[in-house]
Amino acid sequence: GAVVSQHPSRVICKSGTSVKIECRSLDFQATTMFWYRQFPKQSLMLMATSNEGSKATYEQGVEKDKFLINHASLTLSTLTVTSAHPEDSSFYICSGGEVRKAGGRGQETQYFGPGTRLLVL
Amino acid sequence: AQSVTQPDIHITVSEGASLELRCNYSYGATPYLFWYVQSPGQGLQLLLKYFSGDTLVQGIKGFEAEFKRSQSSFNLRKPSVHWSDAAEYFCAVLGPGGGNKLTFGTGTQLKVEL
Numbered sequence: 001g002a003v004v005s006q007h008p009s010r011v012i013c014k015s016g017t018s019v020k021i022e023c024r025s026l027d028f029q030a031t032t033m034f035w036y037r038q039f040p041k042q043s044l045m046l047m048a049t050s051n052e053g054s055k056a057t058y059e060q061g062v063e064k065d066k067f068l069i070n071h072a073s074l075t076l077s078t079l080t081v082t083s084a085h086p087e088d089s090s091f092y093i094c095s096g097g098e099v100r101k102a103g104g105r106g107q108e109t110q111y112f113g114p115g116t117r118l119l120v121l
Numbered sequence: 122a123q124s125v126t127q128p129d130i131h132i133t134v135s136e137g138a139s140l141e142l143r144c145n146y147s148y149g150a151t152p153y154l155f156w157y158v159q160s161p162g163q164g165l166q167l168l169l170k171y172f173s174g175d176t177l178v179q180g181i182k183g184f185e186a187e188f189k190r191s192q193s194s195f196n197l198r199k200p201s202v203h204w205s206d207a208a209e210y211f212c213a214v215l216g217p218g219g220g221n222k223l224t225f226g227t228g229t230q231l232k233v234e235l
Contacts, residue, residue: 002167004164006164032221034222034223041230042227042228043211043225043226043227043228044165044211044225046222046223049221049222091162093164093165095165097221099221107153107172107215108215108221109155109167109170110155110167110223111167112157112164112165112166112167113164114163114164115162115163115164117162
């Protein structure tokens with residue numbers, strides 16, 4: 001259980017175009033979805049956190065007008081890279097958070113999608 | 122702020138040998154800890170997690186981890202490594218005060234020699 005899918009798995013686009021990446025939780029409802037960026041041989045960098053029906057919270061240094069996040073339902077979040085440039089080329093990974101409440105404190109486990117490789121020419 | 126340290130950037134073991142990947146955390150309260158594995162070009166797969174209770178946690182693929190509060194550690198172990206275990210391993214801690222952000226370590230690249 002707890003499967004997250006991403007589409008597309010890889011995309012090549014021209015500089016200046018916009019690219020949309022979909023993230024879906026297939027067998028659970030993700031109260032929160034997260035978007036990460038990963039550079040080669042590095043750890044994951046959190047870009048933003050989104051809750052269904054509300055605006056995303058962006059990490060410091062991440063341009064919200066550049067990386068548009070929509071969390072339309074408990075099973076779908078999208079990341080749109082607007083006016084993409086070569087420096088936006090990266091591996092983008094989403095995750096869905098599943099929460100089990102215990103003792104008043106949420107125990108959230110994040111389940112990750114397979115990632116999307118973006119190459120901007 | 123919380124932090125996670127994985128002291129070993131690369132580890133090489135022979136197939137069939139035992140494995141221990143180190144993870145140390147800095148955190149003020151009881152941490153929620155995770156180990157994830159990432160194969161090349163793939164997303165992260167959850168191996169195991171610790172929230173509370175028994176400090177020895179069993180995970181998938183024969184992995185286990187032990188939470189040691191006195192040492193601020195959550196090391197990952199496997200008694201006999203298979204060639205398919207070659208991957209990048211990330212330790213992570215969940216945010217403070219019930220916050221839901223994960224803080225990741227820098228990762229350990231595991232190479233398995235046949």
